[in-house]
Amino acid sequence: MAAAERVMPRWLLWLHSAVLLTLVPPVECAATRLYTEQDPLVILTKDSLRATLTDSSSAWLVQFYSSWCGHCIQYSGTWKALARDVKDWQGAIGVAVFDCALEDNFDLCRDYGIKFYPTFKYFKAHSGAAERGTIYRGGDREIPSVRQLMVNILQNHTREERPEQCPELRTYNSVELLPLLGLRSDHYTALIIEEPQSYTGREVILDLLQYSGVVVRRAVSSDRPLVDVLGIKELPTVHLLQPNSSHHTVHTEKRLRFFFTSLLRSLPGVQRKIHTNSSVLNPHKGALSDQSTQPPWRDFDRSLVYAADLESALHYLFRVELASHRSLEGEELRTFKDLVTLLAKLYPGGGAVVKLMETLSDWLLSLPLQKIPYQAVLDLVDNKMKISGVFLGSQMRWVGCQGSAPGLRGYPCALWTLFHLLSVRRQAAPFALQHTALEAEAAPVINVMRRYIRTFFGCEECGKNFEEAALSDSVAEIKSPEEEVMWLWDQHNQVNDRLAGSLSDDPRFPKGAWPPPSLCASCHDEERGLHAFNRQQVLQFLLHHYSDANLSHKYTVEADVNLEQVNVGQEQVASKELGHKEVGSEKVGENDVNKNLSEDNGQVFPGLIKDHSKNENGLNMDGSKNVNGLNKADIKNLVDKLVGHLKPEEGAVVEEGEKTGSSGDHANRTLALGFTSVDMSLCLLLYVGSCVFLMLLFFFFRVRSRRWRLRPPKLAV
Numbered sequence: 001m002a003a004a005e006r007v008m009p010r011w012l013l014w015l016h017s018a019v020l021l022t023l024v025p026p027v028e029c030a031a032t033r034l035y036t037e038q039d040p041l042v043i044l045t046k047d048s049l050r051a052t053l054t055d056s057s058s059a060w061l062v063q064f065y066s067s068w069c070g071h072c073i074q075y076s077g078t079w080k081a082l083a084r085d086v087k088d089w090q091g092a093i094g095v096a097v098f099d100c101a102l103e104d105n106f107d108l109c110r111d112y113g114i115k116f117y118p119t120f121k122y123f124k125a126h127s128g129a130a131e132r133g134t135i136y137r138g139g140d141r142e143i144p145s146v147r148q149l150m151v152n153i154l155q156n157h158t159r160e161e162r163p164e165q166c167p168e169l170r171t172y173n174s175v176e177l178l179p180l181l182g183l184r185s186d187h188y189t190a191l192i193i194e195e196p197q198s199y200t201g202r203e204v205i206l207d208l209l210q211y212s213g214v215v216v217r218r219a220v221s222s223d224r225p226l227v228d229v230l231g232i233k234e235l236p237t238v239h240l241l242q243p244n245s246s247h248h249t250v251h252t253e254k255r256l257r258f259f260f261t262s263l264l265r266s267l268p269g270v271q272r273k274i275h276t277n278s279s280v281l282n283p284h285k286g287a288l289s290d291q292s293t294q295p296p297w298r299d300f301d302r303s304l305v306y307a308a309d310l311e312s313a314l315h316y317l318f319r320v321e322l323a324s325h326r327s328l329e330g331e332e333l334r335t336f337k338d339l340v341t342l343l344a345k346l347y348p349g350g351g352a353v354v355k356l357m358e359t360l361s362d363w364l365l366s367l368p369l370q371k372i373p374y375q376a377v378l379d380l381v382d383n384k385m386k387i388s389g390v391f392l393g394s395q396m397r398w399v400g401c402q403g404s405a406p407g408l409r410g411y412p413c414a415l416w417t418l419f420h421l422l423s424v425r426r427q428a429a430p431f432a433l434q435h436t437a438l439e440a441e442a443a444p445v446i447n448v449m450r451r452y453i454r455t456f457f458g459c460e461e462c463g464k465n466f467e468e469a470a471l472s473d474s475v476a477e478i479k480s481p482e483e484e485v486m487w488l489w490d491q492h493n494q495v496n497d498r499l500a501g502s503l504s505d506d507p508r509f510p511k512g513a514w515p516p517p518s519l520c521a522s523c524h525d526e527e528r529g530l531h532a533f534n535r536q537q538v539l540q541f542l543l544h545h546y547s548d549a550n551l552s553h554k555y556t557v558e559a560d561v562n563l564e565q566v567n568v569g570q571e572q573v574a575s576k577e578l579g580h581k582e583v584g585s586e587k588v589g590e591n592d593v594n595k596n597l598s599e600d601n602g603q604v605f606p607g608l609i610k611d612h613s614k615n616e617n618g619l620n621m622d623g624s625k626n627v628n629g630l631n632k633a634d635i636k637n638l639v640d641k642l643v644g645h646l647k648p649e650e651g652a653v654v655e656e657g658e659k660t661g662s663s664g665d666h667a668n669r670t671l672a673l674g675f676t677s678v679d680m681s682l683c684l685l686l687y688v689g690s691c692v693f694l695m696l697l698f699f700f701f702r703v704r705s706r707r708w709r710l711r712p713p714k715l716a717v
């Protein structure tokens, strides 16, 4: 201080300290930040503490803490992880916190006899108003110990006191269980056979508290008759009694609680119970009213990604979500352009959708407009100009994203899938975005996704939540494509965790930590008694799951077209054999899709728009072997359409240089359409070359004329 005074006058030091003090957050702020409403636990206040704990239908485990106590701050992460781990036990036992550092709470902490922090107290269900709880004196405060304490608390209830929702946690014996073998039932019965001191069975029973369709019973390995009849060799083990009376011992990669729980939750017909009092509403209910009549069920494999979901998402995105904007300008236009670039460069398959995105991208890049009417985009998406090989199906065919009821899953599910897939594609092709506006970004997929969700996604609340998450788990720290893939996976799992059990959770596809062990067993581990992901294995799994090799084209419109083409081809062969000259494409022409694809056999203008007919698989979309592009009619159509949409009175803002007369206008826009940057550079080069040539010519004649003038006139004799 003295040294500081030597260089700074005393009054300046006071001023400096005062400013610093105003910047330090008060204790109350820190307290409220230790636990927030986003944590899966109950934050008790002076007004809610007694009401919550008195005559409650469930038991409670409360941590009385002080927000100034360093240990409490360090321990808060463990307490949150515990609360998340036993979130589904709510109804039988809840987890709560109460902050004794808040002035408002002083009296209650004294009343409850809190002397040290943190103090854990538990309260049985149906406790009286005078009950002050029992202190947990166990030295070990690690998650497995506290979780076992919770099981013990529940088991210490008498039959009368027991929380109504708490299932039986006692062991069953062979006399009770053996008669169940061979019986038909309306539900599964899972028998967990384990060592007497094991907690796994009871934890699995509580994990399934919120699920219907399965009953879990536990038995111990010392029950020899049961073990012998069921042929149990390893412990712990799940023996499953099916509703149809058959039964078998279930194989899981690892004999861990998480594996048993995931397996039982994924049995057909096992569903999460729906809570009508859930605070999280399905933001998309009503928005996707197209699903009000349930389409026929499409069988699918959960280990695959379906192109039909991606195309349905793009159909909804381009034709419904974005179409609610009459025109795009400023940030909206920039976001739209970047999304189209991302899709053009990273969307898989090189098929009709990629051609459409490339066309759209080229068109957007070559249009010097600050505002575009969305109808012009729609016309391209609908391929009104009948460009060969460009197509986006106009149906929603959810496959992996089917919901069990109208309004569930569908578009948001497919949007997640699309962005996961793009992040993995970017990892597989790190140079794909070279020479685009996204080239320099470390996390281009996430950044475009964020901007899209913020700007266009129909669910505003979802957008805010996603943005908050992106800000707190800093996207700026992402350095590599692998980190981008993992960041998105992490965020998605946090959303799954938050929404599990909410109204938007489809009971047939319950949300939870993903991927489940049935998709990736090696992704799961246990650390200090708590489920943990093996991140390296998860990355490998994601890179495979969202890879091209794992993309199924079943149910896509393109698959339908191919199927029809095969049929048509077979018909052609048959008719040739019969000596007919009939061309199959006439029949294909009955179908709208095929009509678009078969209509351009005219003259080709290569370069105006890239060759859109051949995809990477060598598939020729129109069935012909000609080089395809635009014929004269295509170009005329394209120009007429776009000139129609871009008339200044419709709100399109044309940049200064583009404001020409009406005939010149037409020509200019034809120029602006479809030319690539290479074409434009060549034009420029030609232009500069001609100028230089003209200048040289000009100087040459100037010098020559000067010489002529200087030459002395010949004297006439």
Ligand SMILES: Cc1cc2nc3c(=O)[nH]c(=O)nc-3n(C[C@H](O)[C@H](O)[C@H](O)COP(=O)(O)OP(=O)(O)OC[C@H]3O[C@@H](n4cnc5c(N)ncnc54)[C@H](O)[C@@H]3O)c2cc1C
Pocket (backbone or CB within 6 Å): 280, 281, 282, 283, 400, 401, 408, 409, 410, 412, 413, 414, 415, 416, 417, 420, 453, 461, 462, 463, 465, 466, 488, 489, 490, 491, 492, 493, 495, 496, 499, 504, 505, 506, 509, 510, 511, 514, 515
């Ligand atoms: C950016 C965004 C934010 C959202 N925010 C909210 C919100 O705040 N509140 C709300 O109610 N709804 C929100 N939603 C919707 C919600 O997340 C679900 O998409 C919707 O409820 C449908 O859920 P689902 O069960 O079909 O599976 P989804 O969660 O949509 O998952 C789709 C598919 O992705 C795969 N998957 C699941 N988890 C992962 C993972 N971690 N990593 C990689 N792949 C995975 C699975 O195959 C799954 O079927 C949001 C959606 C998006 C796109």
